[in-house]
Amino acid sequence: MGTSEGTELVTLADIEAAAERISDLVLRTPLIQLPHPQHPDEVLHCKAESLQPTSAFKLRGAYNTIAQVLDQARENGIVAQSSGNHARAVAWLAHRLGLRAVIVMPDAAPLPKIDAVRALGADVEIVPSALRDIRAHELAEQHGYVHVPPYDDLRIIAGQGTVGLEIMQQLPEVDTVLVPVSGGGLISGVATAVKALKPGTRVIAVEPELAADAAQSFREGRRITWEQELTYRTVADGLRTPALGLHPWEHFKRYVDDVVTVTEDQILAAMRHLTLAGRLVVEPSGAVATAAWMHNIVPSTGTVAAVVSGGSVDPALLARVLRQEV
Amino acid sequence: MGTSEGTELVTLADIEAAAERISDLVLRTPLIQLPHPQHPDEVLHCKAESLQPTSAFKLRGAYNTIAQVLDQARENGIVAQSSGNHARAVAWLAHRLGLRAVIVMPDAAPLPKIDAVRALGADVEIVPSALRDIRAHELAEQHGYVHVPPYDDLRIIAGQGTVGLEIMQQLPEVDTVLVPVSGGGLISGVATAVKALKPGTRVIAVEPELAADAAQSFREGRRITWEQELTYRTVADGLRTPALGLHPWEHFKRYVDDVVTVTEDQILAAMRHLTLAGRLVVEPSGAVATAAWMHNIVPSTGTVAAVVSGGSVDPALLARVLRQEV
Structure with missing residues (x-):
């Protein structure tokens, strides 16, 4: 692991070692081309972590x-x-x-x-x-x-970073990578890999508006904690963590270019679009990065990739989304 | 192309040439591990052709x-x-x-x-x-x-055969490959690749009971045509072709080990299981091979792969399947 201003950060070598270590049980997930609902010639390259044996990058x-x-x-x-x-x-x-x-x-x-x-x-x-x-x-x-901690650990961050390593191998021309953020393990690892391999690539965190502690932390330059009563309002149950972890925060400050937020309606519309146009079953948390692209919250110029982080969805919710009842 | 008893058959070399020719626009789809609903330690390796840019192997x-x-x-x-x-x-x-x-x-x-x-x-x-x-x-x-014919053509068969070539590369230990059958282009190409690379692997065709012209043809040893009024009864709208094509029939006779059929209920249950446990959005035709495995119509011993052929599903049907209303 490398250090920076006294703080330990994961390195590209840690991520490459992790990739080697996990290759026998972890799927090298495909990038699925998702057409934009309004501009069918624009596509989002979706890193389909929902297809992992346990339905998520974890x-x-x-x-x-x-x-x-x-x-x-x-x-x-x-x-x-x-x-x-x-x-x-x-x-x-x-x-x-x-x-x-x-x-x-x-x-x-x-x-x-x-x-x-x-x-x-x-x-x-x-x-x-x-x-x-x-x-x-x-x-x-x-x-x-x-x-085995969920996100505030350098080994965890290095492991999640293999998502970013694979994106760079599969789509070297990528200009922007969109990543959901909760405790911050995933985006820390992904951003480390992306910035090490192609520093000009933008890494943008995406968060539900109703659980926007990372967005606030980014704007204020300090790690902010939200009350659980607030974060538990979002349908994206995987993104309700009240604050970034300590290790993730160090990576976040250094590597993340921007944080954007999406509404509950935008998340559900992205779930529907991923299901019908992308043939991907996703949980709400897995759809937030796609939601930011679909609703033009991030610029869609250049080559854009998004991490579709998980697919453990409640069947009743997915049925309501398909019927546009939510 | 090779010939056999005066009939032209696709060869492994044709399929390898096709793989080269199509690699810039066609996705090398992953094999997704689907746990068996009754025996969670048994998995089916699903070749997820539903993830292709146009939702199918075609x-x-x-x-x-x-x-x-x-x-x-x-x-x-x-x-x-x-x-x-x-x-x-x-x-x-x-x-x-x-x-x-x-x-x-x-x-x-x-x-x-x-x-x-x-x-x-x-x-x-x-x-x-x-x-x-x-x-x-x-x-x-x-x-x-x-x-550009849909199935009765040697170039089409060679192209669809790349599905089989990839399965053998991704899962060399495979013992049984389950493939949906309609006009027969897909199974002809897949069976050619599988039998060329590992002759002991069983290739089994799966068909809806309501459109079982290939099963009848296999049993009677001659190419049978069903009336459209019969084949159009199945919900699997991609499998309503009234008969195998002439070229496919030659490959079918030579390479296919067995044909099994599945009911409409079994198809819908497989769609539901693929969605929830496999995170794959599939159309009814895409679920028939999985249905045969899930309902123990084929022996589940050894390593089994199934082609999940397509994902263009009507949202209203998928919602009904998720709510178990059909």
Whole structure:
């Protein structure tokens, strides 16, 4: 890992090492060409992380972390806390690698996400949202479990960065990369890879207007926390984290060019367009970057890529979106 | 092209040449791991042709054909006849390559498929279904258009065969490949590639019970035609072709190990499972091979791959499937 002004940052070499480490279980996802609804000759290149075995990019960082402490994980087991996709990634990896896993989930997590974790054989402990991180650390200390954090960790950031590495390999001419932001692990890794390989490429974070702590942090130049009552208003349940992590914030300040926000209606319209024109099943969080492009919130000039981060959608919500009832 | 008992058959070399020819515009689609609904440790490897730029494998054969007669196509334009996905593939290629295109479509084609073709700038001529092939030939003769047939052509078969070539490269350990069948272009090409590279792999055709002309042909050892009133009963609108083509029939007899059929309910259940567990948007025709695996109509032992052939689904149908209203 490199350091900058005393702060540790992930390097391109860390991301390349992660790519090597995770290649046996992680899908090299395709870039899907999505035509613009108003200008069919313009396309968005969608990095379809929804197609990963556990429906989201989270598998990359989790595996990059576990692979580096596999002996301890084999002996004692692993613990993670998450509202959904990270939990599922860790449980799936534990199942595939034959590890014991305990997953701490907030009581507000969607039921299908909890069921998906249980179906993989992990033990689930439900706690109030505010206590989940404390409880995961407690379990790690008591039982010697390896703790696999969701985003505030350099190994996680390096793993998620493989998304950016692949985009640069698949689309070297890219001018702008749009990335959803919540805790910031994904955008930190992606921005590190993109800026190392082609510094002129713009990296833009996209966030729901109703959970815009990163946008405010970017404008004010300091890490801001939003109340959970505010962030939980958005339909994008994967993007309700109240603040960027400490490690992500350091990467964010250094590499991210801009932060834009999208409305709830724009997110749902993007879900519909991704489904019908892109043949991609996406959850609301997975559609925010596409929403910013579709609604011309970011300039669509040049070659634009967007990370479609996950596909764990509630069937009832997807049916309402298809019928334009929401 | 090779010959066998006086009949021309596509060879592996033809398919490899096609792969080279089409690589700039055709997506190398991923294999998506779909867990079995009753046995989560068993997975189906879904070849996601629904992710192609025009939502189906049809782009492969059409491009392989047009690329070999590009000068004439540039001078005079191209004509094709199809109920949907082939039409859209030809129109998209014409748009990308700057060619004039006339597409003959049957009056029973779903409106979204007709609109998709028109949106790409092609001229559409609607005719009664029985007359569409005659009309396409007539237009080709009158105007010197290059005719791009949907399946009964060795260049088309070689192009569709690149699906099989990619499966063998991505999953060399595969034991069984499941392929939807209609006119037979796709399965002919896939089976040729699979049997050339690993003769012990089983190739199984899957068809709706309500349009089972290929199953009957296989059992009786002769090419059978079904009435359109029969084949049009299935929801799988891409699989209503009344008989295998003449060229496909020669490949079919030689390479296909078995033909199985699926019910309408099984097709819709597979659509739902592909959407929710596979994050793939598929049309009914695209779900038949998955349906055969999911409902244990084919043995699920060993490593099994299925071609998910297309994703042009009516949003209202997909919403009903998600709500289990059909």
